[in-house]
Amino acid sequence: MSSAAPAASKSGLILICDIVDFSRLTREEQRAAVQRLWSYLTREESTRVLGTDRIINGTGDGFMIACPDHTREVKHADFVALAEGMVRHMINGRPSRGLRVGVHQGAFTYLDLDLDIDGKGRCPTRQGVGKGINRCARIVAIGDAGDITVTEQFIAEWAETTGEFIREKFSPRPGKDPFEVVVKHGESLELRFYRPGKRVNRPWPKKIRGMRDAQHQLKQQLALIRSGFIYYAQALNVALAEESLDVRVSLFAPDAQAGAVLAPTQFRYHPQDHGANMGTTSYSIAATGTGPAGRAFATHAPSIWIQLPDPKRSLRSYAAALAPSGLSKADVKKFYRKARAFIAFPFGMDRRHPDGAVCVDIMEPLEQLSPAQVREIADFLYDRFAVTLSALWRLRGQL
Incomplete structure (x- = not known):
């Protein structure tokens, strides 16, 4: 049996990542890859960046992270830096694994689930749900290994709090239109890719091409x-x-x-x-x-x-x-x-x-x-x- 207590809807920063070609790995390789990614998310520096009111859920081949922005505890820059660190951590592993990440700012809520499976004891857990998470999940798939795909909504909020100069870190660069993709029922999202410095010349993902x-x-x-x-x-x-x-x-x-x-x-x-x-x-x-x-x-x-x-x-x-x-x-x-x-x-x-x-x-x-x-x-x-x-x-x- 289970019970669920929904929380009030929140707006915040959302990150979803998945390990590229996960389904081609053996069961042991899948387990090791997810464990390596989890070890990065649970290290002291990562937990400090994500704050105390975070939600982290497994997605099967990666993780979803949602942090409400009402306290301004989590900064946009730190959130993107975390994504960049996750990608590097997986690439530098032995064996190397590709990771792609989607970052969005949008609405979500959560359910506090109190699970009691077959009477073997309660297992409380918090599950993030909502339109913002759904949108973020869809944009992850557009990238290739190593890509950090970011919605224009996230970038606009970051620029408002920090300054327009941060747009130089994303491609297409300022002055050029973002990519527009249809996520569901004709609804579209505008996207850019985190490409600071020389990474601006990195080829577009295959799906974008x-x-x-x-x-x-x-x-x-x-x-x-x-x-x-x-x-x-x-x-x-x-x-x-x-x-x-x-x-x-x-x-x-x-x-x-x-x-x-x-x-x-x-x-x-x-x-x-x-x-x-x-x-x-x-x-x-x-x-x-x-x-x-x-x-x-x-x-x-x-x-x-x-x-x-x-x-x-x-x-x-x-x-x-x-x-x-x-x-x-x-x-x-x-x-x-x-x-x-x-x-x-x-x-x-x-x-x-x-x-x-x-x-x-x-x-x-x-x-x-x-x-x-x-x-x-x-x-x-x-x-x-x-x-x-x-x-x-x-x-x-x-x-």
């Missing part, structure tokens, strides 16, 4: 969608000129924070859009969805809106033509590009559970094409790109 390749290929796919649309449209009507079509392709995905909302992403392609900011227009995906992209996502099928009135002549007429898609005039006014035609289609491994939607907006109203012909193009784009986009979308930063 794979994510960057997927992001690059995702952008290439959007360019191919644009080219595919233009080629198909001109095959149906040679009078259509690429310049007048002025095609832009944007990728939308559900917003993890905002509920039933399809939000713009950084993935967008137009020949003159290099370096442009991400779009701001979002669409509802409740019921049948709103707007071309929201409608495609919610109905699990391509959506077309063509031969729209010229908004420069009459914004009221333009908004009225888009009203059946669930957009109000106020929504339409926010459009950065008031396109004359839209093709949107969902992308995903499963039509019933899309990962997002692609919107192709065209400044030409496509009056030279019939609705059936435009529908034919939309179906072609969906069939050709939906699954590939889904695979790359999941690889771009999924943990």
Whole structure:
């Protein structure tokens, strides 16, 4: 039997480490590796750094450490130094073992478990739980042996108490964007790697390199969608000129924070859009969805809106033509590009559970094409790109 007394939720510093290739070791080797790591955590200097209100739990192939920050007893610098020392301690062992570490600042709580297994006596223990610990556990896996992966949240808190100069210890260096990874249900975290001094030139972890390749290929796919649309449209009507079509392709995905909302992403392609900011227009995906992209996502099928009135002549007429898609005039006014035609289609491994939607907006109203012909193009784009986009979308930063 057991009983558990939950404590109040805390915010604090969290560290999770695991021994690389642990499952390939023999049982004796696993035991020796964990014992070596434990000996470092229980030495006098380590216990001093971690303070008195710490939680240390085994994870099978490493340890989780959580220290509440309400007393400010544990310093960010000491916490990172501890991680660095753990890595060195394992590498310098005989035999040498690789260790990777994740560091985060976030919310957690703990359970005081009072275990009595088969009536053989009580064994009180404290177990850390919570979103912060869950997030930290996910970022550990992104690193290679020797990597210390740190969330932007931890770095920001450290910089606030110590000074912005500490950012020079992390890579990507200040001025460059952190890596963004999706940890769960579309929720993302921004990460950097502890790389002081000459270690800045250390290669990125294999998973980061794979994510960057997927992001690059995702952008290439959007360019191919644009080219595919233009080629198909001109095959149906040679009078259509690429310049007048002025095609832009944007990728939308559900917003993890905002509920039933399809939000713009950084993935967008137009020949003159290099370096442009991400779009701001979002669409509802409740019921049948709103707007071309929201409608495609919610109905699990391509959506077309063509031969729209010229908004420069009459914004009221333009908004009225888009009203059946669930957009109000106020929504339409926010459009950065008031396109004359839209093709949107969902992308995903499963039509019933899309990962997002692609919107192709065209400044030409496509009056030279019939609705059936435009529908034919939309179906072609969906069939050709939906699954590939889904695979790359999941690889771009999924943990």
